[in-house]
Amino acid sequence: xxxxxxxxxxxxxxxxxxxxxxxxxxxxxxxxxxxxxxxxxxxxxxxxxxxxxxxxxxxxxxxxxxxxxxxxxxxxxxxxxxxxxxxxxxxxxxxxxxxxxxxxxxxxxxxxxxxxxxxxxxxxxxxxxxxxxxxxxxxxxxxxxxxxxxxxxxxxxxxxxxxxxxxxxxxxxxxxxxxxxxxxxxxxxxxxxxxxxxxxxxxxxxxxxxxxxxxxxxxxxxxxxxxxxxxxxxxxxxxxxxxxxxxxxxxxxxxxxxxxxxxxxxxxxxxxxxxxxxxxxxxxxxxxxxxxxxxxxxxxxxxxxxxxxxxxxxxxxxxxxxxxxxxxxxxxxxxxxxxxxxxxxxxxxxxxxxxxxxxxxxxxxxxxxxxxxxxxxxxxxxxxxxxx
Amino acid sequence: xxxxxxxxxxxxxxxxxxxxxxxxxxxxxxxxxxxxxxxxxxxxxxxxxxxxxxxxxxxxxxxxxxxxxxxxxxxxxxxxxxxxxxxxxxxxxxxxxxxxxxxxxxxxxxxxxxxxxxxxxxxxxxxxxxxxxxxxxxxxxxxxxxxxxxxxxxxxxxxxxxxxxxxxxxxxxxxxxxxxxxxxxxxxxxxxxxxxxxxxxxxxxxxxxxxxxxxxxxxxxxxx
Numbered sequence: 001x002x003x004x005x006x007x008x009x010x011x012x013x014x015x016x017x018x019x020x021x022x023x024x025x026x027x028x029x030x031x032x033x034x035x036x037x038x039x040x041x042x043x044x045x046x047x048x049x050x051x052x053x054x055x056x057x058x059x060x061x062x063x064x065x066x067x068x069x070x071x072x073x074x075x076x077x078x079x080x081x082x083x084x085x086x087x088x089x090x091x092x093x094x095x096x097x098x099x100x101x102x103x104x105x106x107x108x109x110x111x112x113x114x115x116x117x118x119x120x121x122x123x124x125x126x127x128x129x130x131x132x133x134x135x136x137x138x139x140x141x142x143x144x145x146x147x148x149x150x151x152x153x154x155x156x157x158x159x160x161x162x163x164x165x166x167x168x169x170x171x172x173x174x175x176x177x178x179x180x181x182x183x184x185x186x187x188x189x190x191x192x193x194x195x196x197x198x199x200x201x202x203x204x205x206x207x208x209x210x211x212x213x214x215x216x217x218x219x220x221x222x223x224x225x226x227x228x229x230x231x232x233x234x235x236x237x238x239x240x241x242x243x244x245x246x247x248x249x250x251x252x253x254x255x256x257x258x259x260x261x262x263x264x265x266x267x268x269x270x271x272x273x274x275x276x277x278x279x280x281x282x283x284x285x286x287x288x289x290x291x292x293x294x295x296x297x298x299x300x301x302x303x304x305x306x307x308x309x310x311x312x313x314x315x316x317x318x319x320x321x322x323x324x325x326x327x328x329x330x331x332x333x334x335x336x337x338x339x340x341x342x343x344x345x346x347x348x349x350x351x352x353x354x355x356x357x358x359x360x361x362x363x364x365x366x367x368x369x370x371x372x373x374x375x376x377x378x379x380x381x382x383x384x385x386x387x388x
Numbered sequence: 389x390x391x392x393x394x395x396x397x398x399x400x401x402x403x404x405x406x407x408x409x410x411x412x413x414x415x416x417x418x419x420x421x422x423x424x425x426x427x428x429x430x431x432x433x434x435x436x437x438x439x440x441x442x443x444x445x446x447x448x449x450x451x452x453x454x455x456x457x458x459x460x461x462x463x464x465x466x467x468x469x470x471x472x473x474x475x476x477x478x479x480x481x482x483x484x485x486x487x488x489x490x491x492x493x494x495x496x497x498x499x500x501x502x503x504x505x506x507x508x509x510x511x512x513x514x515x516x517x518x519x520x521x522x523x524x525x526x527x528x529x530x531x532x533x534x535x536x537x538x539x540x541x542x543x544x545x546x547x548x549x550x551x552x553x554x555x556x557x558x559x560x561x562x563x564x565x566x567x568x569x570x571x572x573x574x575x576x577x578x579x580x581x582x583x584x585x586x587x588x589x590x591x592x593x594x595x596x597x598x599x600x601x602x603x604x605x606x607x608x609x610x611x612x
Binding site: 115116117118119337338369370371372373374 | 405406408409428429431432433434508509512
């Protein structure tokens with residue numbers, strides 16, 4: 001793809017492919033902001049060896065077929081070598097064959113269910129061993145082992161629920177009371193019968209793998225049913241500050257989420273990053289775990305390209321693998337063997353302020369293990385230290 | 389107004405998935421891009437991997453799975469491990485699809501085929517399906533052997549009973565009791581006693597002896 005004779009110090013065009021509209025647009029919008037903030041920072045600091053990064057932004061509208069089409073056009077028409085994008089697994093699976101066909105590079109800033117490796121993808125969100133295990137440990141230890149599983153009807157919830165059920169079953173006296181799925185565009189009416197069932201079954205906690213706009217409907221239905229989060233909280237891997245801002249802070253208060261990043265992380269680098277984000281995009285943006293992954297992966301790309309001098313996969317990949325970066329969550333590293341990222345699992349309880357109070361936090365990064373079938377609950381190395 | 393809600397209860401993770409991290413895998417493949425892709429993906433899955441090329445005549449102890457590059461130059465080789473009593477699960481990695489290669493794949497008793505160039509995607513499914521097929525076929529073979537033995541035993545008991553009925557003038561129930569009493573006192577199975585009776589009867593009838601002699605011989609043997 002190198003265009004001979006062209007000077008090396010021209011701008012670097014990169015594809016940016018998130019959903020600014022559709023059911024997952026809230027997260028998609030924040031991932032776009034994270035990407036653009038990092039691009040601004042790189043460019044303000046002189047670009048990549050003097051070369052400016054220019055984003056070519058496309059809106060996939062939460063539609064997997066559109067993701068595939070736009071990825072193809074970004075590569076074939078816009079001549080980008082690298083794409084930053086995708087949220088739901090269905091969108092990544094749609095883009096993967098396109099990326100592999102052209103031998104280009106995709107950065108995927110989202111937690112997902114694991115069991116994937118591509119030579120053409122860098123995964124910067126959490127694998128199940130970096131969020132599910134810690135959440136199961138915390139919830140069963142503090143609330144009990146009778147769990148009610150609710151998810152959106154697609155692959156990520158199926159696999160996450162399998163892992164959660166497997167983990168919870170290792171607790172004596174545990175029971176999976178139900179496993180139920182709602183459409184991706186579910187409204188509050190879809191949760192009516194589920195709430196009635198929950199009233200009858202009285203689980204110790206609810207595990208939600210509902211994603212996108214319907215997350216707000218679930219938590220609102222729960223609040224309307226009059227349940228008490230202190231006694232029977234909802235635990236989630238996907239309910240971030242973004243979803244909380246949609247449902248209303250008071251509705252979210254008392255529920256738990258496991259994630260490598262929360263806005264409330266008490267560090268200078270995080271506070272500074274948030275301040276820069278607010279200066280750039282105003283106070284309306286809602287940074288969250290996927291925003292943070294989108295932010296740091298762009299910086300890791302820029303750093304690797306400073307080493308390789310090229311954004312072609314064959315040249316930049318060796319520089320990316322094993323590279324480290326001081327991200328808002330802590331110092332992260334791309335694992336050379338599986339292309340996933342070493343991250344810091346945390347557990348947060350949503351407060352009435354719209355922020356998470358971090359109640360557990362890993363002191364060391366946890367290695368990604370995307371092909372782990374059977375997670376074990378008793379493993380004390382997976383247990384997160386309590387926060388003062 | 390509620391859309392269909394799926395209930396997916398009682399899903400348990402299968403043994404073939406749970407055992408993945410315990411598997412000892414031998415990769416008989418050249419040290420090239422495909423060979424590395426294969427071993428690296430097996431390591432990501434969490435298997436314990438050893439790689440050899442050219443194919444070793446005997447495998448290390450305790451190998452559960454063999455990935456074998458079925459290349460034209462190895463078609464003439466004898467793979468003794470594939471014919472062993474309890475062979476490892478074999479998965480063939482193929483670059484060609486012509487009858488010579490397919491014939492070798494069949495001779496090896498491969499339970500799955502992985503096309504080259506090898507991709508990381510598809511390996512886990514092929515591995516799990518091959519392991520499942522392998523253990524099902526082994527269990528079925530074991531069951532068939534057991535059933536065959538049982539069937540032979542039943543046939544033998546029926547024959548022994550009819551010999552006893554003829555020679556001792558007893559009915560079927562009494563004939564069976566005779567066999568069972570013998571089995572209990574000698575601490576062997578009724579099938580063993582029945583086989584001894586059938587054998588003895590064959591030997592004794594070789595000399596074309598009279599029916600009376602034969603029963604006499606038995607009576608003698610039977611006296612406790």
